[in-house]
Amino acid sequence: MSTKKLMIVDDSPAIHIIIGKAATAGGYDVCAHAKNGDEAVKLYEQTSPDVVTMDVTMPIKDGLTASKEILTKNPNAKILMLSAMGDEEIVTEAMKAGITHFMKKPFKGTEIVDAINDMLSE
Amino acid sequence: MEYIEFFVDSVIESFEKMFEEKIVLEKKLSAPACISSLGAAVVVGITGGKKGRVLLDMGLVTASKLAGKLDEELEDEDLSLFTIAEFCNIAAGGATTMLNNKYKGVGLRLSTPSIFAGSNSNIYSPKLNEVLLDFSTRFGNIRFYIGFEGEWE
Helix, strand or coil: CCCCEEEEECCCHHHHHHHHHHHHHCCCEEEEEECCHHHHHHHHHHHCCCEEEEECCCCCCCHHHHHHHHHHHCCCCCEEEEECCCCHHHHHHHHHCCCCEEEECCCCHHHHHHHHHHHHHC | CCHHHHHHHHHHHHHHHHHCCCCEEEEEEECCCEEECCCEEEEEEEECCCCEEEEEEECHHHHHHHHHHHCHHHHCHHHHHHHHHHHHHHHHHHHHHHHHHHCCCCCCEECCCEEEECCCCEEECCCCEEEEEEEECCCCCEEEEEEECCCCC
16 A cells, blocks of 8 residues: 655644654655645645645635635545634534544644544545 | 633643643732733734633743653744644633634634743733633643633623
C-alpha cells in the first residue's frame, strides 16, 4: 500500500508539530503545511494530498471558506475539520460546506491519526 | 449559571485534557482596568451578538514548561508562545460554545489570537467589565481576564 499524503492547515506552528509528528509516526507523508486558508487552497492543487486537517479560525482565509473552495474543485476531497468551537451552528455550517468529519480541540496527535485512518478506510 | 462559570469549566477541562496536568482555581475577582503582564500574554477577541475579550497571562517560564509537556520541541520561546495561544483559543472556544448553546442566536465567534511577550507590559481595557480568574498549576500560576461589553441577561 502506498504512503498516504497529509496536508496540515493551521495558523499555530504548535499544531503543525503535534499533528506532523503523530502522522509521520502513523505512517503518513506530511506533504504540505499551510498557515491559512489561502495557502491551503494553493498547496492542495500543487500537492494533491489524500487527506487534509483544517483549522477553522485562521487569518486571511478561514478554514470553512478554504474547504468550500477545495471541495468545489474536488468533491471527493477528504477534510478533517478541527475547531476549538463545536456549537451546532458551526457544525451545521461545516456540513453545508460538504465537510463530513469534524473534531473538537483539544486533541492528542494519536486521536487525529485514528480519525484520519477511519476517514481513509471509509 | 453565570457566564463566567462556563469559562472556569472550559479552562479546567481544556487544560487537563491538553496538558494532562491538574489546575486549580484559586481566586475569582473583579479585574483592574490596567493589567501588568507576567511576561507572556495572549488576547483572543470575541465577536458576534456580544463583544468581549479573553486575555491569558503567565510567566515565560511557565509557558515554556507547559509547552514542553506537549513536545520538547515546543519549549523554544516562540513556539511556547504559540502553544499557550492555542490553549487560550481552545479554552475560549469551549466556553463560547457553551454560551452559544445556552443563548441561542448570540452567535459568538473568536478572532485569531494575538501574542505579546516581554516584561513591564501594561494592558488596559477601560470599556470591559472584566473578571480575573487566577489558577494555580505546578508550573506556576496562570491568569485569565475575561470581559464583555454590557451585562449578560
